[in-house]
Amino acid sequence: MFIVxxxxxxxxxxxxxxxxxxxxxxxxxxxxxxxxKIHADAPSSRIIRRE
Ligand SMILES: [Zn+2]
Numbered sequence: 726m727f728i729v730x731x732x733x734x735x736x737x738x739x740x741x742x743x744x745x746x747x748x749x750x751x752x753x754x755x756x757x758x759x760x761x762k763i764h765a766d767a768p769s770s771r772i773i774r775r776e
Pocket of ligand 1: 731732735758
């Protein structure tokens with residue numbers, strides 16, 4: 726389980742990608758509908774916290 730931050734509206738939300746697909750996962754923001762990549766290992770990672 727990840728906590729990710731939307732780059733458009735800044736809201737944080739939960740995300741639970743399947744194992745091994747994290748880097749390609751596109752998360753759709755539940756607040757504004759914007760779809761963004763999570764970037765699990767990149768400096769621009771949207772992940773705030775891993776649970
Ligand atoms: Zn958003």
